[in-house]
Amino acid sequence: MIIILSTVLVQVSIFPTSRALSSSIPVSQEFVSGDVQIFSYLQAWYTWVSINGTHTIFLALHSNQGASPVSAFVGQSYNTSSGSRVFVANALMAMEVYNDTNGNGFLDADYRVPRTELLYTIIMNASQTFTTTPVQKTSSNGIPHYTWGVTYGSVQGDLIKADPTDDYGYGGGLPASALMIDHVSLSYDYSLNGNRTFLKTSYELGNVTLTPPTLPNTTLAGLSLSLLHFTLAVSSKNFSVLANSSPYDSQTNQPSTLISAAQVTVQNALAYEFLFRDNYTLLTSPTITYPAVYTASPRSSLPATAFQGPDALQLIRVQDYVKSSLPDIAGLPATSDLNFNTSKLIYRVSYPAWSGYGVRHDPTYVAHFIPETAGPSPPPTLLPTLRPTVLAAAIYTGTLGDVLAVRGFLGRRKPDRMPDESESRLHSKPLPAEQSNG
Numbered sequence: 001m002i003i004i005l006s007t008v009l010v011q012v013s014i015f016p017t018s019r020a021l022s023s024s025i026p027v028s029q030e031f032v033s034g035d036v037q038i039f040s041y042l043q044a045w046y047t048w049v050s051i052n053g054t055h056t057i058f059l060a061l062h063s064n065q066g067a068s069p070v071s072a073f074v075g076q077s078y079n080t081s082s083g084s085r086v087f088v089a090n091a092l093m094a095m096e097v098y099n100d101t102n103g104n105g106f107l108d109a110d111y112r113v114p115r116t117e118l119l120y121t122i123i124m125n126a127s128q129t130f131t132t133t134p135v136q137k138t139s140s141n142g143i144p145h146y147t148w149g150v151t152y153g154s155v156q157g158d159l160i161k162a163d164p165t166d167d168y169g170y171g172g173g174l175p176a177s178a179l180m181i182d183h184v185s186l187s188y189d190y191s192l193n194g195n196r197t198f199l200k201t202s203y204e205l206g207n208v209t210l211t212p213p214t215l216p217n218t219t220l221a222g223l224s225l226s227l228l229h230f231t232l233a234v235s236s237k238n239f240s241v242l243a244n245s246s247p248y249d250s251q252t253n254q255p256s257t258l259i260s261a262a263q264v265t266v267q268n269a270l271a272y273e274f275l276f277r278d279n280y281t282l283l284t285s286p287t288i289t290y291p292a293v294y295t296a297s298p299r300s301s302l303p304a305t306a307f308q309g310p311d312a313l314q315l316i317r318v319q320d321y322v323k324s325s326l327p328d329i330a331g332l333p334a335t336s337d338l339n340f341n342t343s344k345l346i347y348r349v350s351y352p353a354w355s356g357y358g359v360r361h362d363p364t365y366v367a368h369f370i371p372e373t374a375g376p377s378p379p380p381t382l383l384p385t386l387r388p389t390v391l392a393a394a395i396y397t398g399t400l401g402d403v404l405a406v407r408g409f410l411g412r413r414k415p416d417r418m419p420d421e422s423e424s425r426l427h428s429k430p431l432p433a434e435q436s437n438g
Contacts, residue, residue: 031146033134041065047135047148049190053372054078054197056190060150067126070152072186078369082237082269089232095122096226105293105352107226109301118162121169129153149187170306177214182206197367208356220356231345239266241344243296250346253298273366280351283358293350
């Protein structure tokens with residue numbers, strides 16, 4: 001639906017085997033980038049890194065025959081100090097455009113009232129170009145770094161009205177305007193320091209320009225941008241979420257809370273950290289730097305039926321696939337809860353000063369792991385490839401990696417004209433989601 005890219009950390013060694021693609025990923029190598037075929041017209045560019053018992057895989061959909069869908073996926077697997085296996089995912093579920101009427105910097109919404117500052121959601125459909133930066137290994141002060149990235153150029157999309165009759169745009173709806181994003185770039189710096197891995201995720205969204213057809217009085221001037229994330233966590237032992245060092249559960253409808261850090265703990269042992277104290281750059285001329293605003297958000301800050309119903313079919317298929325595959329990809333039972341609607345941590349990354357200008361931001365995620373010790377079985381020479389329909393769905397929705405973690409969109413074309421209010425609504429597909437045990 002409104003998703004764009006999902007990012008996920010997966011505690012997996014290898015993905016389960018299904019129908020093989022024309023090529024596979026050589027997991028016996030420490031690091032490698034390349035292409036795997038999904039369909040005759042669709043490829044997934046990948047990066048694979050395996051070091052100290054951690055496994056990281058990145059996938060980005062693209063096409064050599066037409067406009068490329070905009071989607072990417074990154075996942076990581078590892079063992080925690082509590083002796084458990086962990087799967088942690090961050091799924092980018094929606095791009096929200098809001099009017100910060102009270103000036104607190106973040107999107108205020110309580111759909112039990114209902115009350116919301118949301119005006120639009122953004123859907124990214126297809127890009128005209130796709131370029132890659134293959135993985136490279138460097139060392140800084142004895143610390144290994146692995147860097148790679150992709151850029152989607154000239155991205156077509158839609159600005160969807162936050163209409164109550166269409167779940168406020170969280171399930172598709174009437175476009176207020178077609179739009180063009182100059183580029184969407186994703187680059188990664190993955191490093192290990194002691195028993196921690198650092199995943200610095202740098203994304204850059206180019207200028208957003210409204211293009212015809214456009215409804216009257218539609219503008220981005222003076223508006224703010226928010227990226228809605230769901231956190232998915234699956235563990236072989238009990239886990240909990242902390243926001244600003246206090247227990248937090250988005251399902252209890254705790255109020256939206258400004259946060260500078262969040263954590264996932266397994267049996268009170270730190271397993272995963274979100275470093276929520278940084279800045280973003282607004283790509284004006286000259287550029288301007290502002291503090292990024294992070295909030296832990298309650299389930300009531302979304303419509304009760306958001307990301308549900310027929311438009312969530314792709315998401316449901318991905319959840320079912322991942323759930324059945326957990327024994328293979330994460331060493332966890334297939335009975336684990338992978339329903340994104342039960343996420344314990346829903347959070348928003350907000351850019352109060354926006355107005356449609358480009359944004360550059362570099363959030364960092366930290367995994368606390370224990371290296372594999374007693375002679376694990378050597379990895380196979382090839383990584384079994386994902387079922388084509390599932391990978392496409394996941395990336396299309398933005399979740400498989402986040403299989404979880406990527407939300408993407410297959411190339412839906414822009415409408416030739418803006419439909420009237422009375423015409424049937426356009427719907428886009430939702431993104432993936434998250435977690436297990438809650």
